[in-house]
Amino acid sequence: MRPEFWAVLTALCWACGSLLEKKGVKLGDFTPVMGTTVRTVVSMMLLLALSYPFWGQVKSAGVKPVLLIAVGGGLIAGCLGIVFLYSALKSGQISVVLTIAFCLTPVVGTLLGFLFLEERLKMVQWLGVSLCIAGAALVTLFNDH
Numbered sequence: 001m002r003p004e005f006w007a008v009l010t011a012l013c014w015a016c017g018s019l020l021e022k023k024g025v026k027l028g029d030f031t032p033v034m035g036t037t038v039r040t041v042v043s044m045m046l047l048l049a050l051s052y053p054f055w056g057q058v059k060s061a062g063v064k065p066v067l068l069i070a071v072g073g074g075l076i077a078g079c080l081g082i083v084f085l086y087s088a089l090k091s092g093q094i095s096v097v098l099t100i101a102f103c104l105t106p107v108v109g110t111l112l113g114f115l116f117l118e119e120r121l122k123m124v125q126w127l128g129v130s131l132c133i134a135g136a137a138l139v140t141l142f143n144d145h
Helices: 003-028 032-054 056-061 063-091 094-116 123-141
Strands: none
Touching: 003 032, 003 063, 003 094, 032 063, 056 063, 063 094, 094 123
């Protein structure tokens, strides 16, 4: 399957998940850190079962790849990023919060790829980055709340 297919599925999961998370955090009057904990525990239980056949990969990979994933995905994106998302979702409009979070994510990711991974960008990619910034700015500037 093409990477774009998986990216679309990611967007669908994140959008639908964010809707349910916003409702759950608000309904339960959870703090963002408690909402993140519930989310993470459920994710971890499912992932432990699904990943069981592949646990040997951790041992054979060595320390550095595991550390990069642990810090990048576990600490920065999985913990801090989700706590910040829940903080925004708890009181903000989902249309504004998701637009800002998910429009700026590819902008920052693209810039990091360009600066640190030496990825070369075409003019159309720079245009896409500009449109993402413009979309987030429009939603922020013209928000009534």
